[in-house]
Amino acid sequence: MKPQLSYPDLVKAFTRFRDAEPEPKGELVHDSAFTLLVAVVLSAQATDRGVNKATEPLFAAARTPEAMLALGEEGIAEHIKSIGLFRNKAKNVSKLSRILVEEYGGEVPSSRAALVALPGVGRKTANVVLNSWFKMPAQAVDTHIFRVGNRTGIAIGKDVIAVERAIEDHVPAEFQLHAHHWLILHGRYTCTARNPKCGACVLGDLCCNEGKTA
Structure with missing residues (x-):
């Protein structure tokens, strides 16, 4: 199993996510x-x-x-x-x-x-x-987050519940509210299942993935 990123590296990772997208939002249209x-x-x-x-x-x-x-x-x-x-x-x-x-x-x-x-x-x-909606730091782990968490070392777990717990336990409190949105968007558009865009990744120097591409 890959190592969990250290606390300082997690701070760096989520600071970069926040700098790139300060207020991430889900893509489902809703008004209530x-x-x-x-x-x-x-x-x-x-x-x-x-x-x-x-x-x-x-x-x-x-x-x-x-x-x-x-x-x-x-x-x-x-x-x-x-x-x-x-x-x-x-x-x-x-x-x-x-x-x-x-x-x-x-x-x-x-x-x-x-x-x-x-x-x-x-x-x-x-x-x-x-x-x-209720602005609680709940972590909705889908296939994107499961993949990104394990591939990068941000949140290691053998199943979605374990990855959810890893985010809650390891990601700094100041990033908890938006953590799952940042990870979903990263998995959807950069750290894709096939042919991840490692060359454009803001976590390039922190990521634990041994198969990183140029």
Whole structure:
């Protein structure tokens, strides 16, 4: 297993991320906790671009739990049929909307336990909502973060939970809020799964990857 980057190197790494992008944001279009929650639920096994294309007309028709319930499962499915697994996702969005209306007064809860109890919502989805909307330092580890964390030595772990813990344990507190956004964007556009752009990487001198390319 590769070594975890030292604290001084982590400070250097995240300072460089911050200098390049002081206020990183997710790429899913939303304007409320509810629209963010729905967008993240729909993003499983789908691209952000594909989700945004589907949610534009969906949110024009229904942008609250009450309106989503009125639209109905079939109405939701009609709007998101361009997305993979759209029928199951439509069912989950309808069910979670009903729970939000009946149990939370139409509001999205700011508790991870409450969020993961909703249909279609796992730990990663809950962490995205907690971080992006409620501004909590929750780490939503996806395939990009898992790869970047292990490849660079920023956060070493054998699974996503271990990498999440490694970020929480090792990344300096001042960088925790934006850490997962910086790592996702780095993995999406620079430290890609195939042919990583090592020559353009701001972490070139810090990275633990022995297979770095010029």
